[in-house]
Each structure stands twice: as structure tokens, then as C-alpha cells.
């Protein structure tokens with residue numbers, strides 16, 4: 001068992017596609033399922049899942065790419081930190097090319113800023129240890145999958161007594177935007193392929209309130225093509241039976257309870273706050289702020305970060321794409337003016353962005 | 364960034380492990396994982412941390428269910 005190849009079997013996926021087609025014949029009206037996880041978006045494009053589905057089963061992408069939902073104002077703060085030669089900015093690689101109002105981290109680096117890509121937030125702590133004369137600013141972006149890792153890095157820096165490690169935090173939490181989107185009558189969603197790795201932490205139970213409140217089917221689904229197909233089968237079964245619940249398709253990695261230890265570490269360091277999402281605006285209680293007791297690790301508290309008014313390319317339709325209201329192909333700039341080499345919006349930058357996935361893997 | 368992959372634990376030193384997938388090795392921390400793991404187990408590694416241990420029994424069960432062909436009775 002390698003947990004990957006077995007779930008990529010073409011023959012298996014074909015059988016499941018037939019199943020789905022037969023089930024869909026019983027649908028009284030077309031259904032629209034949303035995935036809210038960048039890795040699902042990628043898998044769906046990469047394996048051409050849409051082309052295997054009948055016309056009355058539609059998949060739309062939601063706000064599942066953490067880099068994409070990060071507002072321009074945050075980028076501008078990160079750029080301001082990078083321009084200060086006292087700082088080393090440490091970040092996950094996919095933030096590098098995201099356009100801020102006037103430049104990107106990549107451009108700042110070309111102009112001499114010290115911007116380093118790290119794989120683990122613990123590497124950023126090591127960097128701070130190695131450079132006691134400088135300050136390391138880590139760009140804390142991501143959902144409940146990443147936030148515990150950042151929290152662990154703050155605890156580690158505290159344990160080491162480091163005074164030169166700070167986090168510019170812009171973490172977001174998942175179930176909140178799903179509520180907003182479920183309530184949107186224009187979208188009229190029929191079910192969710194709930195995120196896989198976010199759910200390893202928050203557990204299947206995190207979606208129960210959504211089911212209770214809106215009666216919308218929720219299936220926590222894995223990333224391999226056969227997983228996605230089974231997720232769709234389970235959603236269809238719920239729709240056809242008229243009963244909605246939280247189901248876990250990705251049982252090999254996700255439990256109902258999730259990962260309590262990761263959550264405990266997250267909660268030790270962060271508390272809920274209101275947060276701005278690109279496309280969705282300000283959502284109450286949808287973000288994570290560093291607790292006041294740990295303010296000395298909070299870049300927002302420690303640094304004075306001055307930024308000018310933010311500016312976003314007005315032609316970019318990322319905001320609508322993140323709500324599932326437009327597909328990349330609906331954007332007139334897609335693949336003509338806007339490409340992964342010269343991205344105009346965040347959705348084209350991150351490898352998990354919907355525009356980037358659509359560009360890379362075509363229809 | 365949200366990419367997490369199933370990797371096999373090939374060595375362990377306290378809370379530090381080395382895990383491997385397709386010949387690629389990565390160090391990861393067990394700091395966020397509550398459950399016990401052993402060499403040879405697979406874990407999901409995300410941003411340098413193991414966040415979940417994969418359950419073989421459930422994986423096999425899932426595969427078996429996938430192979431089942433839908434029958435109209437399922438819809439009753």
C-alpha cells in the first residue's frame with residue numbers, strides 16, 4: 001500500500017464515471033458541487049475529472065487556495081517588511097510572485113531585499129537563530145493545515161528565547177466562507193467536496209453545523225482521482241436520497257475528531273479574529289490572530305508597517321473566481337495577457353490557484 | 364502550499380523523522396501528531412510536519428467500496 005498509485009487506477013476511475021453517469025440519470029435537476037481546497041482544484045484539472053462527468057453534474061472551485069484569498073493589503077505589508085534591510089523575510093515559495101499594489105516579493109528580491117524560501121516554518125526559526133543581528137519575518141499564510149505548523153514555530157522560538165523571530169499572520173479558517181457561499185442564492189450549491197488535509201486537523205465534525213443549518217451534503221474527500229470520483233458518488237447518493245450528512249470518503253487520513261494535538265497547539269498561539277478574504281470581503285471570525293500573550297512574536301505588534309492605499313488590477317476577475325461564480329475561461333485576460341510567467345492575479349500565481357490549474361492542464 | 368503527501372517513515376530520532384516518497388526524502392517533525400507512529404508507517408507531511416497517520420485498513424476498505432458497481436437498488 002503506497003496510498004497513491006492504488007487511487008490513480010484508470011480502470012477504476014472509468015467504472016466510477018459510469019456509476020456517476022447512471023446515478024445522474026435519476027437527478028430531477030442539475031447539481032453543482034463545490035470544492036474548497038486548492039489541491040482538489042489541481043487534481044480535478046490534472047485528471048480531467050470534469051470531462052468524465054455528465055452535463056447535469058457540475059463542479060465549481062471555491063476559495064480553496066490560501067495564497068489566492070490573501071488580500072493585496074497583506075502583500076503590501078509583506079513587501080514593506082522586505083524593503084527594510086533590518087529584516088529577512090521568510091516565506092513559502094508560492095507567495096513570491098503574487099502581485100502586491102506596486103511589486104512582488106520576487107521583484108523586491110531582485111532589488112536586493114533578503115527574501116528566503118523555506119519549506120518548514122521551523123527552518124525560519126533556525127534562520128533567526130543563525131542571524132541574531134537581523135529580524136526574521138515569517139509570512140504566516142494558510143488554513144488550519146498550516147496554522148498549527150506556524151504555531152509550533154512560535155512556540156519553538158519562545159522556547160529558544162529568540163527575540164528576532166516574528167510572524168506576519170494572515171491565517172484563515174475554513175468553515176466560515178462555506179457558510180457564506182452556501183447561503184448565496186446565485187450560486188445555489190448542492191454539496192461540498194470538503195477539503196482533505198484541512199480536515200485532518202479540524203475533523204469531519206467541523207462541517208456538521210453547515211449540514212444542520214443548510215441541509216447541504218458535505219463529503220470530506222481525498223485528492224486522488226478515484227477519491228474525487230467517490231466523493232462525487234457519495235454526494236449524488238445524498239442528493240438522490242434527499243438526506244444530507246457529513247461523510248468522510250478520505251477515511252485513511254481523516255477522522256471525525258481530526259487532530260486534537262494540532263488544534264491544541266493552534267489554539268495555544270492563535271485566537272479567532274475577523275479577516276478579509278479576496279473576493280469575499282470581511283468575514284467575522286474567519287481568521288486567526290496571534291494571542292496578546294505572544295505579542296512579541298506578532299509582526300503587526302512589533303513592527304510599524306506603513307503601506308500606501310492598496311491597488312489591485314481592476315481587470316482581474318480572481319474575486320469572482322474564488323466565489324465559484326466565474327471560471328478562468330470567463331476572464332478575458334486568461335492565457336492571453338495573464339499567464340503563470342506574467343501573472344496579473346493571485347489565482348494565476350499559486351500552483352493551487354484555479355487560473356493556474358486551468359492554464360496548466362487545459363480544459 | 365497546501366500540498367501534503369503521504370510519505371513513509373524511514374528513520375526516527377525523537378520527534379524528528381525522515382520520510383520518503385518516490386525516492387525523495389524529507390525531514391519532518393512529529394510535534395503536531397498525537398498518535399504513535401513506527402518506522403514503515405505512512406504519514407501526511409505538510410510544511411515540515413506530520414499531521415496525520417494513514418490507516419491501511421480504511422484505505423483497503425475505501426478501495427473495495429470504489430470497485431463496487433452501483434446498482435439501482437442503492438437509490439431506493
Ligand code: SF4
Pocket residue numbers: 315316317318321328331332333334335338339343344345346347348349355
Ligand atoms: S486569468 Fe489572471 S487576470 Fe484573469 S482572473 Fe485569473 S488571475 Fe485574474
